[in-house]
Structure formats: C-alpha cells, structure tokens
Amino acid sequence: MDKLSVIGVVLALFALIVGSILKGAGVASLVNSAAFTIVVIGTTASILLHTPPVTFKHGMRIVKWAFKPPLQDPAALIARIVEWSGVARKQGLLALESVVQSEEDPFLKKGLQMLVDGTEPEMIRNILEVELQTSEHFDQQGAKVFEGMGIYAPTLGIIGAVLGLIAVMKNLADPSKLGPGIAAAFTATIYGIGLANLFFLPIANKLKAVIADQVRMREMMIEGLIAISQGENPRNIEVKLQGFVH
Known part of the structure; x- marks a missing residue:
C-alpha cells in the first residue's frame, strides 16, 4: 500500500x-447536484470521446497502482538472477528449465525460455525490448486517461460557472436570489479545479512513476538475462545490475 x-x-x-x-x-x-452533473458527468463524457475503449478500460484497471503498486524487490531479483547465472555456468543453460516452469512473471518467463532454447543474446534483447516498449506505451496511455480528465475538468467547471451566472442574470429582478445563485455558480469551478489538481493529475503522475519503476525493473531483467546468455561471471552480473537500484 x-x-x-x-x-x-x-x-x-x-x-x-x-x-x-x-x-x-x-x-x-x-x-451541488447541477455542478456535479456538469463537471463529473461532463468530464466522463469528454474522456470517453477522447479515449479508445481498450485504453479507457486499462486506465480504470491500473488506477489501483496509485494506491497499491505492484510489488517490486530489486535486491531479491538481482539475487535470483545471480543464482541463475551460477547454475548456468556450472550446469549449462538447460539446467534453468525447471526455473522456467516455476516462474510467475510472464516477461521474465519468456526471457528464461529463450535462454533455455539457446536463442542468440541479441535476438533475446530485441524481442524483450519490443515487448517492453509495447507494454510501457499501453500503460502510459492508461495513465493519460487521468491526465486527460485533469485537463477537461477545469474547463467543464468554467462552463458550469457560466451556466450558473446565466441563471443568475435571469433573476436580476429578484435580489434575494442573486447571492445564492452566484455561490452555486462558482461551486462548479471548485469541482472542476479541485478534481483536476487534487485527484486526476496527481493520480496520473503517480501512475507514470509506478510505470517508470516497472520499466526499470524489466530493463534490469533484460540485462541480467543477456549477461547469463553470454556466460558472464556472476559477481560481474551482480555489480552491473546493482546500477539499476536507487
């Protein structure tokens, strides 16, 4: 959490x-129900028009990362990669076949399988980097769903305020309605600016930070797998991978 x-x-x-x-x-x-309708429902309508269905669904799926990001333990991953490199140097790459079967991370499992299959290091790198870039782009698009909502919400708040002021102008003959009417008009502005700057934009930036951490971890996986494929010394692999850790 x-x-x-x-x-x-x-x-x-x-x-x-x-x-x-x-x-x-x-x-x-x-x-204020009118302000809620204009800002919240209006922002939802805007982002639905702005975003492809698959991207919108993915954005809603990953919003939980802002509060409960995927568990990542760089030190434990480095230790596992170093252990695998030791096994590979002593017993050969085929000895990692049992590791492939037990690995739960699809990305890491794919890389290990290519190792066991004897795929050339450069080919392993190319395949995994393409997958990494694709998944990063998709996740970033999901984060931009909230960034888009943060852009549209203040504008919808202004629209709500203007509509409220129009209603006030229609009641100029009744001064008793002017104060409450103006106050209600500006409530929409609070909704728009508040939702954008206190929720939507911060969530978008937190998601981008989580995604960046995931990308760094996967880049570390790629370097580790390539090093194992090239038969590097486990100690050298450990030193290299520690460069990815803050």
Whole structure:
C-alpha cells in the first residue's frame, strides 16, 4: 500500500471541507447536484470521446497502482538472477528449465525460455525490448486517461460557472436570489479545479512513476538475462545490475 497516496487523498478532502468551513462557506456549499452533473458527468463524457475503449478500460484497471503498486524487490531479483547465472555456468543453460516452469512473471518467463532454447543474446534483447516498449506505451496511455480528465475538468467547471451566472442574470429582478445563485455558480469551478489538481493529475503522475519503476525493473531483467546468455561471471552480473537500484 502506498501510504503517501492515501494520506494525499485524506488531506485533499480535509483541505476542501475544513477550508470551506473556515472561509465561512460551510460544507453545504460544496454540495451541488447541477455542478456535479456538469463537471463529473461532463468530464466522463469528454474522456470517453477522447479515449479508445481498450485504453479507457486499462486506465480504470491500473488506477489501483496509485494506491497499491505492484510489488517490486530489486535486491531479491538481482539475487535470483545471480543464482541463475551460477547454475548456468556450472550446469549449462538447460539446467534453468525447471526455473522456467516455476516462474510467475510472464516477461521474465519468456526471457528464461529463450535462454533455455539457446536463442542468440541479441535476438533475446530485441524481442524483450519490443515487448517492453509495447507494454510501457499501453500503460502510459492508461495513465493519460487521468491526465486527460485533469485537463477537461477545469474547463467543464468554467462552463458550469457560466451556466450558473446565466441563471443568475435571469433573476436580476429578484435580489434575494442573486447571492445564492452566484455561490452555486462558482461551486462548479471548485469541482472542476479541485478534481483536476487534487485527484486526476496527481493520480496520473503517480501512475507514470509506478510505470517508470516497472520499466526499470524489466530493463534490469533484460540485462541480467543477456549477461547469463553470454556466460558472464556472476559477481560481474551482480555489480552491473546493482546500477539499476536507487
């Protein structure tokens, strides 16, 4: 669990609610069905038009990474790769066949299988790098779903404010309706800017950071597998792979 993300969400809600109370607006001023309809439903409509169905679904699927990123242990992975290199040097690459069967990571399993099959190091690198680039691009597109929502939400908030002011202008003859009407109009702006800057854009950037970490791990996997294929000394492999760790 990413504790910083959870704390961020709690503090964002705290800032909005307590800030509204301290400013004298009250919590009730943050509740407005018209503003919700225009901003939230409008933003959803915009991103659905903006994004292909597969990308949108993937974005919704990976949003959990912002709060619970995939478990990654670089030190443990390096130790495993060094162990495999020792086995390969002593018993040959075919000795890693049992490792292939037990490996759960599809990317790493594919690389190990090519090792066992005797695939040339350069071919292993090319195949795995293509797969890595493809998966990275797909994940980045999923993160951009929230980036797009962060772009559209403030604009929808302005539209909501303008529509609210239009309604106020229609009631100029009744001064008692002007204050509440203007306040309700600006609620839409709060929704748009608040959702964009407190939720959508931060989530998009957190997802990009998680994806970058995953890419670095897979790059380390590729270098380790190539080193095993070339018969490098396990100690040298360990030193090389430690360069990927912060």
